[in-house]
Every structure is written in structure tokens, then in C-alpha cells.
Amino acid sequence: MEFSARLLRTVPVAAGTLWAEFEISDSAFTFEAGQASLFSFPPDHPLDDRSRTFSLCSAPEELPTVSIATRLTPGSPFKKALKGARPGQTFLIEEASGDFILPRGEGPKNLVFLAGGIGITPFRSMVRSLKKRKESPFRIFLMTVNRTVDETPFLSECQEWVREEVVAWVPVLTKEGLPVGGSRQERINEGLSRILEMAGEDSLLYLSGPPAMVDAFHQTLLGQFLVEESRIRSEMFYGYLSR
Ligand SMILES: Cc1cc2nc3c(=O)[nH]c(=O)nc-3n(C[C@H](O)[C@H](O)[C@H](O)COP(=O)(O)OP(=O)(O)OC[C@H]3O[C@@H](n4cnc5c(N)ncnc54)[C@H](O)[C@@H]3O)c2cc1C
Incomplete structure (x- = not known):
């Protein structure tokens, strides 16, 4: 329809x-x-x-x-x-569709949201929705990955969520302030390490963004952080080509 x-x-x-x-x-x-x-x-x-x-x-x-x-x-x-x-x-x-939605019923209450650039969009919807409810059953751990502060979508809203204690936020910048010899992947790994430690092992991991970024997060989580596949949910923004 x-x-x-x-x-x-x-x-x-x-x-x-x-x-x-x-x-x-x-x-x-x-x-x-x-x-x-x-x-x-x-x-x-x-x-x-x-x-x-x-x-x-x-x-x-x-x-x-x-x-x-x-x-x-x-x-x-x-x-x-x-x-x-x-x-x-x-x-x-x-009509809207998709099963990249908040968990229903019993299950982990700590949710890690990993947003690759514009991949923050479904998370913004979820966080705004949780804020409208009287009581949220979830604790949200948001990690955003962008090249620079200027390119970070909804920067001031993320800062507001932190002030309101709606989310714990780890912003990762992969271009700005990178030390000589430092790599993008090192920054991402540091961010993942922090957010996973905060959220704990009984958390669900939601990944969203252009396919290349989501794939990279997925591989890193499985290969380097030994996260079980069953803890991961992904939304790929197909149509974004690698450029
Ligand atoms: C579930 C889902 C959620 C998405 N959410 C967002 C979002 O919140 N914000 C956002 O910016 N983008 C989102 N996207 C991606 C969006 O649909 C576009 O593909 C993307 O923005 C690139 O569009 P463009 O006009 O810049 O690409 P162009 O370079 O103009 O398009 C490249 C080519 O890919 C084709 N194409 C475009 N979109 C798709 C597609 N989805 N599947 C297959 N072929 C395609 C075009 O017809 C064109 O031939 C989402 C995609 C999916 C599948």
C-alpha cells in the first residue's frame, strides 16, 4: 500500500x-x-x-x-x-517493513547500537521511541563511526541523549585527530572494546549502515572480539556503493 x-x-x-x-x-x-x-x-x-x-x-x-x-x-x-x-x-x-526493531519479550536488556555514518537513522528512531515511553526496559550503548565531527549526523542530539542519560555514547572519528601512524581500524577496535566492555557479554549487538561498514564491523566482532553470531542483528543500506 x-x-x-x-x-x-x-x-x-x-x-x-x-x-x-x-x-x-x-x-x-x-x-x-x-x-x-x-x-x-x-x-x-x-x-x-x-x-x-x-x-x-x-x-x-x-x-x-x-x-x-x-x-x-x-x-x-x-x-x-x-x-x-x-x-x-x-x-x-x-508501507514500512523490516525486522531491524527492538527486541520483543524476554531477552537481553543491554543493546549495543553500532552506527556506520548515516547508519544512525534506525537507532535515532528507536532511541526517540524509548524516550517517549514512561519506562524503558533497555540500556542503550551507542557507538557512532564517522570520519570527522562535522560529518557526524545528529551530533547535538547524541550529546543531549548523553546529558539525559538515555544512552552511553562512544563516538569514533576515523580521520580527525588520528595520530601519525595511527589507523582507522585501531580507532574502531578501541571503540568496540570500550562499548563491549560497558555493555557486557549478555548484550545484543545491532549494526547499521552502508554494507561495507556493516560487513567490516561484523567480521571484526566475530574474528577479533569472538562475539557469537547469534548476538548480532544487521541492517545493510544496500544501494550505497563503496566509493
Ligand atoms: C533497509 C534499507 C534502509 C536504508 N536506509 C537508509 C537511510 O536511512 N539513509 C540513507 O541515506 N540511505 C539508506 N539506504 C540506502 C538508500 O536506499 C540508497 O541506496 C542510498 O542512499 C544511495 O542512494 P544514491 O541515490 O546516493 O545512490 P546512487 O549512486 O544514485 O545509486 C546507485 C545505484 O544503486 C541503485 N540503488 C539505489 N538504492 C538501492 C537499493 N536500496 N537497492 C538496490 N539498488 C539500489 C540505484 O538505482 C542506482 O542504480 C537504505 C537502504 C536499505 C535497503
């Missing part, structure tokens, strides 16, 4: 990263925090390739507004058109 979504505003949330907020007037549209939807420009739009899948980065409790965030990949006609879209413009959004 497809729903009509009216663009309310677009705002930059990091260098080269755009946040877009929409209103969906049909109350039949619902989703679970962490799910994704296919967004399309309407059929009369001149773009050839009119659709992309995005994780919803707002909480279900914020409906009828929903939001997404994306890297403005150079050379992407879709992203260029999104950046140029004006408030009031209509988009189509498909």
Missing part, C-alpha cells in the same frame, strides 16, 4: 547530510521504530529513478510526521532532487 507524504522541511544535520520531515495524513500508516520505507517522487516527476529506501529516523509516536536522513551522495540525481524539493511537495511512501 502506498501513502501520500507532504514534505514539511529539509534541514542539514551534518556536512553533506540532509534530514527531511514529512507529514502523512492517512492514519493507516504505522511503523515500528527501526523499520524502513520506499520513498518516491510522484510519477509525473522528471527523474528516471524516482525511488529510494530509507529507514525512518523519527519515532512512531511522532506520527503523523515522519523523517528520514541521507547522505547527499555526489552524482546521485535522486539526492539532488531531494535537496531541491520544496515544502508542500508530495512524495509517495510505501
Whole structure:
């Protein structure tokens, strides 16, 4: 099923990263925090390739507004058109889907969220959703991996979550402040080591972002940190090519 979504505003949330907020007037549209939807420009739009899948980065409790965030990949006609879209413009959004959601029922209560760059989007939805509840059964340990502070999406919101004690946060920067001879992988390993120690062995690990980053986290967790596969959940942002 497809729903009509009216663009309310677009705002930059990091260098080269755009946040877009929409209103969906049909109350039949619902989703679970962490799910994704296919967004399309309407059929009369001149773009050839009119659709992309995005994780919803707002909480279900914020409906009828929903939001997404994306890297403005150079050379992407879709992203260029999104950046140029004006408030009031209509988009189509498909029913949300996906099982990258908070655990249901009994099970580990410590959740480690590993966000590779723009991979923070489903986690933002989950954290905002948990904040709306009176009591959260979960303790959230967030690790973000970005090249620089400027490129870190939702930086001030992450800082706010820390102040409010909603999450414990380990921000890893892989380019800025790297000592001579220091490697990106060393930084990531240090971050993983810290976050895993904080969350403990009985935690679930959620990985999200472009496939190359998620794959790298996955391999490191299995190979170097000897984490059992059954503790890991992954969301791959297919469509991001390695560039
Ligand atoms: C479950 C899921 C959640 C996602 N969440 C986000 C998000 O929150 N933020 C975000 O920025 N991106 C997200 N993505 C990725 C997003 O759908 C785009 O693929 C990505 O943003 C790159 O788009 P582009 O226009 O820059 O790529 P381009 O370079 O323009 O596209 C490269 C090529 O890949 C094709 N393509 C694009 N998307 C896909 C796809 N999903 N599957 C297969 N082929 C594709 C295009 O048609 C084109 O031929 C998500 C993807 C998935 C599957």
C-alpha cells in the first residue's frame, strides 16, 4: 500500500547530510521504530529513478510526521532532487517493513547500537521511541563511526541523549585527530572494546549502515572480539556503493 507524504522541511544535520520531515495524513500508516520505507517522487516527476529506501529516523509516536536522513551522495540525481524539493511537495511512501526493531519479550536488556555514518537513522528512531515511553526496559550503548565531527549526523542530539542519560555514547572519528601512524581500524577496535566492555557479554549487538561498514564491523566482532553470531542483528543500506 502506498501513502501520500507532504514534505514539511529539509534541514542539514551534518556536512553533506540532509534530514527531511514529512507529514502523512492517512492514519493507516504505522511503523515500528527501526523499520524502513520506499520513498518516491510522484510519477509525473522528471527523474528516471524516482525511488529510494530509507529507514525512518523519527519515532512512531511522532506520527503523523515522519523523517528520514541521507547522505547527499555526489552524482546521485535522486539526492539532488531531494535537496531541491520544496515544502508542500508530495512524495509517495510505501508501507514500512523490516525486522531491524527492538527486541520483543524476554531477552537481553543491554543493546549495543553500532552506527556506520548515516547508519544512525534506525537507532535515532528507536532511541526517540524509548524516550517517549514512561519506562524503558533497555540500556542503550551507542557507538557512532564517522570520519570527522562535522560529518557526524545528529551530533547535538547524541550529546543531549548523553546529558539525559538515555544512552552511553562512544563516538569514533576515523580521520580527525588520528595520530601519525595511527589507523582507522585501531580507532574502531578501541571503540568496540570500550562499548563491549560497558555493555557486557549478555548484550545484543545491532549494526547499521552502508554494507561495507556493516560487513567490516561484523567480521571484526566475530574474528577479533569472538562475539557469537547469534548476538548480532544487521541492517545493510544496500544501494550505497563503496566509493
Ligand atoms: C533497509 C534499507 C534502509 C536504508 N536506509 C537508509 C537511510 O536511512 N539513509 C540513507 O541515506 N540511505 C539508506 N539506504 C540506502 C538508500 O536506499 C540508497 O541506496 C542510498 O542512499 C544511495 O542512494 P544514491 O541515490 O546516493 O545512490 P546512487 O549512486 O544514485 O545509486 C546507485 C545505484 O544503486 C541503485 N540503488 C539505489 N538504492 C538501492 C537499493 N536500496 N537497492 C538496490 N539498488 C539500489 C540505484 O538505482 C542506482 O542504480 C537504505 C537502504 C536499505 C535497503
